[in-house]
Amino acid sequence: MLPPIPQPEDYHVSPTTGFLPSELPLLCLNDPVYEKWERIVANLQSLILSKRLRTVIDKLPIIPATHLYTENEWRRAYTVLIFLAHGYIWGGEKPAERLPPSITYPLLQVCEHLELPPVATYAGLCLWNYKPLFAHDGLTLENLSTLITYTGSLDEQWFYLVSVAIEAKGGSTIPLMLDAVQAARDGDKEIVTENLRTLAEVLDEIGTLLLRMNESCDPHVFYHRIRPFLAGSKNMKDAGLPHGVFYDDGDVRTSSWRQYGGGSNAQSSLIQLFDIFLGVEHRPTGSKASETSESEAEPGVAPKPRHNFIHEMRQYMPGPHKRFLQAVEAVSNIREFVEYNQRDRNLTVAYDACLAMLRALRDKHIQIVSRYIIVKSREARSVSRSRGRSGPEPDSAPAPNRGRGIASVSYKNSDAEQRKKMRGTGGTALIPFLKQARDETGEPAIDAWARKVLTGARKTAADREVDIESLRVQEDELDGMPGLERVPTIVGLAGSWDMESEGGGLCYQFYSASDTHSFNYYEHFRFSIHSEHKDQFLSASHIVLNGPYYDAKQEHDRGRIT
């Protein structure tokens, strides 16, 4: 018998708001017992600025979680406590290596209830940390505000709110996807096609939302002011946490050193749900589609230990959401259904369009990461290097975060041995990881040409942007100080990444023979799916399908390809 199709409500998932709570997050905990916590978060930015947060928290009594009753209260308590915890750890000259019992004791109780690690996760920072400006208007970017921030900046609000708006937009696709699974069981190709078409459109709109990050979140503010507070305690040796953080819960028998990854959008259940529904599989970083998978490993031979970062991020999702993903995984049938019915062009095109849109989303994300992390860390490195040449700078530089937090760990001196070790273990390069995830998104495509285009057989706008950046990185390295080998390190929040450029070198690939074909396919795609929304589709799909056509054409005109 087939497993039942999961009901979202059984997993704290709403058919309208998706992974955002069905009721709005609480603005504050109403029980006066928790007034002290609320008073501190209400003044969080000023306390961080005046460097008084640690002293205030050190004086705070232990307030147990025993007065929390509703799910909304547990969630509010979690959000409050993670802001206090990360403010405490990262809001001083040096990171605090110990969390006091006033935070640790209730935080561990709350995390046990919510099935979350005691660290700032995407759920606490985004899913449970917003309010609509006008109660009767929808959860659009224009109608949202955040409840708590570290910095009080609009940039920080916007940074979280882009994700909230994405979750809100994506929420409506959850019943669509589950209905499609049922329709596939019933052999109803029309419903599956219809729902896939709508999903492709929503994915396209989500991509547009992602790019709106640029509107109000400045990369410099993000990198130097916001991001340092989001860091976890895993792989944070260079940031000043060699052992992680000591969670002192007031009892010597249970207090311990712990290491957790920081907040990341990789912890969004929505994006992982799209992958699961469409049958997109992510391999451990660095392995190719042709390599033997764990399940196919030779009998009797232990499979190579494999690190799948995206899968690991499920440990940072609230328990019910994590179980929802597992339940959908158990019924996921769309890829198989489309393959079986591949003669149905409408169905195939609708499915491939979903993959194209999800891939385009990941491509846009790479551009964002390039602007918000790669460029900024390169700048920080070169500033740091010029300081190294001209001797230490007077301590009058204005940035309050200077010299601490993860923004200050953009490179380190290292010998060759250490470099090798770093690459061999946790040191995966960030951009190749993101590109791999992007290219894996196209792998299940049914149409052979679509599969080729969607699995990275050509350079996209994002590829060019990061290529230019890695060229600059290499120039910087050549310009290095004699006697010192400097290893550029991108300090990840959830992962640990180095900045090694992509293996494939920097040469651009251009299309020639398939040019006409690509154009025809693009036209077909556009008209068959989006006859009603042509204009919108045209602009949004530019990167996925139209981009290479123009590249190739320009290069052809310049006589560089035939």
Ligand code: HEM
């Ligand atoms: C300034 C904004 C952003 C930056 C700098 C950024 C950066 C990153 C980084 C560094 C990673 C690697 C994992 C880690 O160490 O955390 C990552 C992963 C990821 N991010 Fe973002 N991100 C941003 C915004 C977003 C938004 C708004 C989304 C929502 C769609 C998103 C979706 C993802 C996903 C799904 C992953 C996992 C990899 C994948 O599935 O392709 N990110 N991001």
Ligand SMILES: N[C@@H](CC(=O)c1ccccc1NC=O)C(=O)O
């Ligand atoms: N992975 C990102 C952080 C990130 O994307 C994020 C972290 C916490 C809450 C929300 C996030 N994304 C929001 O757009 C980084 O490494 O800076």
